[in-house]
Amino acid sequence: MENVYIAPVGSPEIESGYIRIEGDGIADIGPMSQAHTGSETRIDGTGMLATPGLVNTHHHLYQWASQGLAQDATLFEWLVSLYQVWAAMDAEVVHGAASAGLGYLALSGCTLSSDHHYVFPKGRGDLFAAEIEAARDLGIRFHPARGSMDRGQSQGGLPPDVVVEGLDEILDATAEAIDTYHDPSFSSKLRVAVAPCSPFSVSAELMTQAASLARSKGVRLHTHLAETLDEDEHCVEQFGLRPTDYMEKLGWLGPDVWFAHTVHLSDSDIDKFAATGTGSAHCPSSNGRLGAGIARVSEMLRRGANVGLGVDGNASSELTPMAGEMRQAMLFQRARYGPTALTARQALEMATLGGARNLGRQNELGTLEVGKLADIALWRVDGAFTSAVTDPVCALVFGPQLPLARLLVGGDTIVENDELKTVSQDAVGRSGADAHRRLMRLAQEQGFTAAKEVHQ
Ligand code: ZN
Numbered sequence: 183m184e185n186v187y188i189a190p191v192g193s194p195e196i197e198s199g200y201i202r203i204e205g206d207g208i209a210d211i212g213p214m215s216q217a218h219t220g221s222e223t224r225i226d227g228t229g230m231l232a233t234p235g236l237v238n239t240h241h242h243l244y245q246w247a248s249q250g251l252a253q254d255a256t257l258f259e260w261l262v263s264l265y266q267v268w269a270a271m272d273a274e275v276v277h278g279a280a281s282a283g284l285g286y287l288a289l290s291g292c293t294l295s296s297d298h299h300y301v302f303p304k305g306r307g308d309l310f311a312a313e314i315e316a317a318r319d320l321g322i323r324f325h326p327a328r329g330s331m332d333r334g335q336s337q338g339g340l341p342p343d344v345v346v347e348g349l350d351e352i353l354d355a356t357a358e359a360i361d362t363y364h365d366p367s368f369s370s371k372l373r374v375a376v377a378p379c380s381p382f383s384v385s386a387e388l389m390t391q392a393a394s395l396a397r398s399k400g401v402r403l404h405t406h407l408a409e410t411l412d413e414d415e416h417c418v419e420q421f422g423l424r425p426t427d428y429m430e431k432l433g434w435l436g437p438d439v440w441f442a443h444t445v446h447l448s449d450s451d452i453d454k455f456a457a458t459g460t461g462s463a464h465c466p467s468s469n470g471r472l473g474a475g476i477a478r479v480s481e482m483l484r485r486g487a488n489v490g491l492g493v494d495g496n497a498s499s500e501l502t503p504m505a506g507e508m509r510q511a512m513l514f515q516r517a518r519y520g521p522t523a524l525t526a527r528q529a530l531e532m533a534t535l536g537g538a539r540n541l542g543r544q545n546e547l548g549t550l551e552v553g554k555l556a557d558i559a560l561w562r563v564d565g566a567f568t569s570a571v572t573d574p575v576c577a578l579v580f581g582p583q584l585p586l587a588r589l590l591v592g593g594d595t596i597v598e599n600d601e602l603k604t605v606s607q608d609a610v611g612r613s614g615a616d617a618h619r620r621l622m623r624l625a626q627e628q629g630f631t632a633a634k635e636v637h638q
Contacts, residue, residue: 184217186227186560187574189527190550191234191534195575201232203556206369206592211550229564230587231574233530234550235293235557236504237537240404240442240463240492243297243313244271246279247617248497257410257472257498261340264497265301269345270624273307275617280316282614283496285602288322290503290583293557293591295322296492296541298404298442300329300379301345302355310359314372321596321604323370323557325541327377327404328359330392333385338420340382349388352378353395360399368546369555369592373401380406381425382416389432396438402542403434407441410474414446426451435460440540442492443468444482445475452478456486461540464532466510467502468494479532480515480523490537505583508533512579526579556593561586 183203188196188211200217202210252263280297287295295317302309310328317324333339334346347355356376364374376396378384384405396403408414408425417425426447429435437459444462447455455462464477482489491511493502508529515524538548547555562585563574571577578584589597596604 183225183227183232183558183560185214186230186232187563188232188550189530189575191531192549193551201550201556201558203590203593206555206594208550208552208554208556211552225560225588227560229562229569231561231563231578231584232550233291233559233561233578234534234548235559235589235591236291236533237490237541237543237548238287238292238295238493238504239440239461239490239537239540240465240494241283241287241295241297242299242495242497243280243283243316244268244276244299244301244309245495245497246283246614247271247275247621249500249618251497255472256412257474258340258412260472260498265341265345266630267621267625268301269303269342270628270630271301271303271306271309271621272624273309273312275621275624276309277312277316278613278617278620280313281319281605281610282617284317284320284322284324285605285607285610286501287493287504288320288589288596288602289586289600290505291559291561291586291589292504293323293559293589293596294325294537294541294543294547296325296327296375296404298327298329298377298379300331300377302330302347303345314363317372319605320602320610321371321591321594323372323547323591325373325375326363327375328356329377329379330356330388331379331383332388333383337385339384346383349385349391352388353391356392357395357399360401364399364401366400371592373541375402375404377404380409380413381421381428382413386421386432389429389434393433403439405434405441407444408446408451409443409469410472411446424448424451426454430454438542440490442494443474443477445469445477447478447482452482452485452487455482459488461488461490461536463492463540464489464511465492465494465499466507466514467499470510470514471498471500476514476518479511480519483528488536488539489532490540491533503583504533505578508579509581526573526575529579530575556590558588558590559586560588560590
């Protein structure tokens with residue numbers, strides 16, 4: 183790759199540089215004046231910007247099949263409507279939704295995505311395997327988290343009992359998912375995390391045992407936290423503690439934990455995150471869509487807490503491109519704190535290195551440097567309109583998504599000129615729409631009236 187503007191993240195930008203890839207890693211990187219000619223395959227990067235591949239640290243891929251519902255609801259209203267629809271999903275729905283959702287992420291520069299799947303209705307096939315198959319077909323790096331809920335309405339939780347599982351069943355299935363799929367190697371394309379859903383849908387016992395299981399297996403821990411003020415109220419009422427204090431009590435703060443959202447944090451919560459190395463997945467589009475609030479991201483970064491980005495499930499952030507979350511994050515922080523709150527380069531760092539830290543991959547990816555994996559996004563900045571912005575990083579973050587000239591995962595091309603290369607783009611797109619129609623039909627057949635009501 184040569185003649186390209188390189189924004190490596192964590193080291194100085196190079197106006198006209200080269201990146202030499204050997205195997206699945208970066209063998210050399212530097213200015214063109216130091217490049218030596220070889221016989222390898224060459225990619226001309228003239229008019230392009232190279233960044234690390236973007237890392238998505240919070241998602242619910244199955245929600246591709248339930249987009250556009252409960253359009254004006256708060257988080258709790260939205261969940262109560264949708265739980266019943268999700269209860270009808272099966273492996274075919276999950277596979278179609280994950281194929282479309284992951285393809286869409288790749289088209290917006292994402293080379294590594296996590297996923298948080300926490301609804302496992304009985305007798306509906308192997309939902310976890312279905313999303314893993316979709317990721318393998320595409321060739322994207324994938325960190326699925328085996329989620330769970332065990333605290334239904336009869337136990338004071340939010341979800342109906344029909345979508346929760348038993349504690350032992352959850353722990354067995356989670357251990358099995360790790361043993362079957364988790365690959366801890368340097369170049370790993372598949373790592374499993376443990377992810378009970380949220381304080382308002384999971385028992386304290388499951389939170390504690392899930393943490394022990396994850397730590398005994400050497401995998402990471404994830405859940406939703408401090409997303410809305412309703413959750414604050416719920417935690418104080420039910421546990422006598424605010425969300426962060428509750429999770430601290432359960433042993434859930436640490437360098438192996440990242441939380442989704444963390445919108446409503448106090449100063450001392452932020453300091454605890456920084457001191458313990460606990461990460462956050464900031465999901466600004468979803469927080470905006472549900473009116474949850476604006477996370478204190480610029481303060482968190484200033485106080486030393488790690489923040490990555492997440493698009494969140496598409497049912498609460500319809501058709502959100504990964505690249506677009508950099509812009510959304512920057513605009514939210516500036517709207518709240520003023521124009522110096524978050525720079526374009528900080529937004530890019532959150533979407534790359536910040537995400538890699540959340541997922542425990544900062545030694546392997548998240549920046550462009552020798553020895554790291556060749557996960558690279560190549561953005562076109564010489565278009566008729568975009569070339570009026572001379573700073574390529576500004577063009578990438580300040581505006582809508584730039585054309586994606588190429589996306590490499592471990593040196594392999596996944597996207598070329600805004601087209602998926604490893605799978606049929608039309609087919610995966612259609613599979614997402616089919617999954618939506620199938621899910622709505624199954625939900626209505628099972629008598630879940632919410633499938634109709636949520637359209638209003
Ligand atoms: Zn979520």
